[in-house]
Amino acid sequence: MSRVLLVEDDPFVREGVQLGLRRRGHDVRAAGTGEDGLAALAGFRPDLLLLDLMLPGMTGVQVCRRIREHSQLPIIMLTARGDDFDVVIGLEAGADDYIVKPARPEVIDARIRAVLRRMDDGSTGRPAIEVYGDLTIDRIGLTVSKAGRPLTLAPSELRLLLHLSAAPEQVFSRQQLLENVWEHTFHADGRLVDACVARLRGKIEDEVGDPRYVQTLRGFGYRFGPL
Amino acid sequence: MITVPRPGRPRDEENERADGAGPAAPTRRRSRVRAFGLRTRLLAAFLLVAAVSAGTTSALTYREARNALLKTAQDMAVSTFRDQVERTGWRLPVEEEGIEEILRDLARTGKPRPWVVFAEYGSIRASSGENPVSSVITPELRRAATADRYGSFERVVKDGVPYLTIGMPTVFKTGPDSTLPTGLVLYAVMRMTDEQINVDALLVAARNGALPGLAVALVPALLAARSVLRPVRELRRAARSMGSGRLDTRIPVRGRDELADLADTFNESAGQLERSVGELRDAEARARRFASDVSHELRTPLAGMLAVTEVLDEDADRLDPDTAQAVRLVSAETGKLAVLVEDLMEISRFDARAAELNADEIDVAEAIRKTLQVRHWAGDDRIRTELPPDIRARLDPRRFDVVIANLVGNALRHGGAPVTVLLRTEASSSGTLVLVVEVADRGPGIPAAALPHIFDRFYKADAARTRSPGSGLGLAITLENVNLHDGTIRAGNLPGGGAVFTVEIPLRAEEAVR
Numbered sequence: 227m228s229r230v231l232l233v234e235d236d237p238f239v240r241e242g243v244q245l246g247l248r249r250r251g252h253d254v255r256a257a258g259t260g261e262d263g264l265a266a267l268a269g270f271r272p273d274l275l276l277l278d279l280m281l282p283g284m285t286g287v288q289v290c291r292r293i294r295e296h297s298q299l300p301i302i303m304l305t306a307r308g309d310d311f312d313v314v315i316g317l318e319a320g321a322d323d324y325i326v327k328p329a330r331p332e333v334i335d336a337r338i339r340a341v342l343r344r345m346d347d348g349s350t351g352r353p354a355i356e357v358y359g360d361l362t363i364d365r366i367g368l369t370v371s372k373a374g375r376p377l378t379l380a381p382s383e384l385r386l387l388l389h390l391s392a393a394p395e396q397v398f399s400r401q402q403l404l405e406n407v408w409e410h411t412f413h414a415d416g417r418l419v420d421a422c423v424a425r426l427r428g429k430i431e432d433e434v435g436d437p438r439y440v441q442t443l444r445g446f447g448y449r450f451g452p453l
Numbered sequence: 454m455i456t457v458p459r460p461g462r463p464r465d466e467e468n469e470r471a472d473g474a475g476p477a478a479p480t481r482r483r484s485r486v487r488a489f490g491l492r493t494r495l496l497a498a499f500l501l502v503a504a505v506s507a508g509t510t511s512a513l514t515y516r517e518a519r520n521a522l523l524k525t526a527q528d529m530a531v532s533t534f535r536d537q538v539e540r541t542g543w544r545l546p547v548e549e550e551g552i553e554e555i556l557r558d559l560a561r562t563g564k565p566r567p568w569v570v571f572a573e574y575g576s577i578r579a580s581s582g583e584n585p586v587s588s589v590i591t592p593e594l595r596r597a598a599t600a601d602r603y604g605s606f607e608r609v610v611k612d613g614v615p616y617l618t619i620g621m622p623t624v625f626k627t628g629p630d631s632t633l634p635t636g637l638v639l640y641a642v643m644r645m646t647d648e649q650i651n652v653d654a655l656l657v658a659a660r661n662g663a664l665p666g667l668a669v670a671l672v673p674a675l676l677a678a679r680s681v682l683r684p685v686r687e688l689r690r691a692a693r694s695m696g697s698g699r700l701d702t703r704i705p706v707r708g709r710d711e712l713a714d715l716a717d718t719f720n721e722s723a724g725q726l727e728r729s730v731g732e733l734r735d736a737e738a739r740a741r742r743f744a745s746d747v748s749h750e751l752r753t754p755l756a757g758m759l760a761v762t763e764v765l766d767e768d769a770d771r772l773d774p775d776t777a778q779a780v781r782l783v784s785a786e787t788g789k790l791a792v793l794v795e796d797l798m799e800i801s802r803f804d805a806r807a808a809e810l811n812a813d814e815i816d817v818a819e820a821i822r823k824t825l826q827v828r829h830w831a832g833d834d835r836i837r838t839e840l841p842p843d844i845r846a847r848l849d850p851r852r853f854d855v856v857i858a859n860l861v862g863n864a865l866r867h868g869g870a871p872v873t874v875l876l877r878t879e880a881s882s883s884g885t886l887v888l889v890v891e892v893a894d895r896g897p898g899i900p901a902a903a904l905p906h907i908f909d910r911f912y913k914a915d916a917a918r919t920r921s922p923g924s925g926l927g928l929a930i931t932l933e934n935v936n937l938h939d940g941t942i943r944a945g946n947l948p949g950g951g952a953v954f955t956v957e958i959p960l961r962a963e964e965a966v967r
Contacts, residue, residue: 236753242760249764328756328791331763400813411827413850416813445814
């Protein structure tokens with residue numbers, strides 16, 4: 227059971243999703259506007275935010291940016307397929323995943339669980355704390371610091387970094403990462419990975435244009451290192 | 454087999470527009486050197502007319518002037534000679550001595566030029582010159598001179614020198630109107646060198662007049678060619694521009710001639726064409742927008758309905774049978790409606806050319822296996838696959854998944870087991886490597902009448918079947934997705950029965966990840 231804050235402007239959809247998720251055991255609080263959603267954050271203290279992109283007044287993207295200024299709350303965007311541009315903007319604003327509407331509660335529930343699942347990448351037998359260059363990754367405490375300074379990573383960014391660094395120099399295709407990090411069973415949009423990589427690089431790399439840690443292998447995918 | 458042509462992508466059209474007449478440039482170059490083009494023909498016609506008129510005029514002028522010149526000289530010479538001969542008293546029979554003196558007297562009176570006088574009488578031959586017999590007097594003149602009492606003349610050219618020869622018989626007067634030849638015939642031979650020089654000068658003058666005339670004729674010829682060719686060129690450029698889609702093309706109308714009328718007509722037709730195309734486009738855009746708006750509007754209530762169908766399904770068992778059936782029906786139909794609306798929206802995006810290709814380099818066999826696995830077809834013994842490893846292609850994974858899922862789902866629904874999925878690469882006729890996916894079934898195949906329409910929206914091969922389990926848009930969406938990959942899709946029947954769908958997508962060497 228998790229605490230989910232749903233921000234959705236259409237009352238019927240809001241009610242339906244709330245009903246569906248509550249039946250699946252989630253504690254759901256709903257808000258009709260971005261402003262109301264932001265206001266509800268402090269009191270409700272949700273585990274996850276389910277955020278519609280098309281909102282009257284403050285848009286979902288703006289809400290997403292506002293939250294990312296100070297919080298690493300997991301965020302899943304609700305979008306309509308074809309609003310591709312919004313998806314990219316939303317992902318760049320810091321959303322961890324997206325769901326295409328209309329979606330069954332079953333699908334929403336699966337996405338929520340995937341985002342909230344703690345990393346379990348078989349790190350047994352590995353030292354809990356690994357150091358790569360300036361980067362220190364604590365697999366137990368789930369913290370990352372660079373040159374002694376702790377970094378705040380969104381859940382998807384942290385999971386991506388942990389997954390890549392668990393097998394340094396191994397190349398993962400975008401489809402593999404979507405499957406392993408985001409647990410997307412259907413063929414999903416590779417730009418989800420690209421946007422997350424871009425955000426992660428912005429936080430851990432010295433120079434985003436010439437990445438050391440998360441490297442691109444054109445035509446194949448991404449890999450961690452070699453340093 | 455039906456091959457569905459690939460419609461032009463909007464981006465390509467833009468490129469063509471930016472290039473302007475780029476692809477047509479070779480045609481224009483060819484027309485410049487066209488051997489029998491309008492310009493050549495106009496020039497030839499002008500030159501021909503100028504040459505004929507100048508030539509005719511010069512020839513006529515020359516002939517008239519030459520005749521007039523020669524005739525004056527001739528007439529004067531003949532009449533002078535006749536007078537002189539008549540005035541001279543001849544003693545008959547003519548004796549050889551003394552006659553030369555008379556002839557020399559006659560020779561001195563030559564007009565307009567001096568002449569040499571010859572006399573012939575029986576066997577007597579005498580002249581005022583050195584030779585008693587002239588070499589330029591022809592037998593014809595001799596015959597004519599004896600026959601005509603008024604004398605005859607002839608122009609003779611010998612060794613390039615023109616001569617006038619006059620034959621004049623002497624006569625007795627036997628009555629007021631009758632005469633009798635004496636047998637003495639006098640000949641005068643006059644060199645016409647001066648006349649020839651004048652005539653030659655005339656010829657040169659005529660020629661000198663005609664040649665500049667020809668050269669001058671070139672100028673109006675070129676001007677006329679230009680005045681015709683420029684509108685023609687403009688017309689051609691405008692027609693090509695219209696053909697490439699710029700319907701607002703118009704031609705400047707100059708003057709009031711036939712070419713201006715043509716330009717006017719062209720502009721009018723272009724205007725009408727632009728208007729009707731504009732109306733058609735507006736109507737089409739409205740229809741598309743309407744379809745898109747409708748599906749958008751349907752999506753929001755559907756999102757709410759779909760969210761609660763699970764609740765309905767779960768609680769249906771606890772309701773009384775009729776209500777439970779109604780609830781399950783609503784739930785199931787809601788799911789189908791959601792699929793239909795999603796498909797409609799997808800088609801609308803293709804129609805609005807808003808569909809994007811998010812290509813990624815993927816292992817194709819792996820992608821197909823994934824598609825089958827996700828839809829729980831992986832262990833299905835109705836499906837056989839032949840998926841060679843290590844075929845990598847730049848594809849949009851989601852769209853490729855839709856293509857494979859639609860084709861396999863279609864084969865399972867309408868065809869018969871086993872359904873085979875074959876993957877291979879092939880060199881196309883143009884030499885590029887293409888990815889080929891074949892989905893075949895062992896069912897009854899597609900009726901010949903249905904083949905041309907199999908990719909149409911909401912097309913039902915069997916008119917009796919009012920609703921298929923799918924949205925009716927599956928194959929249309931499949932076609933659009935393949936086209937978006939610059940590929941083609943064909944539907945056909947196998948010789949041994951069963952339908953086969955063949956997807957061909959060109960492989961590119963580009964890399965995938967940014």
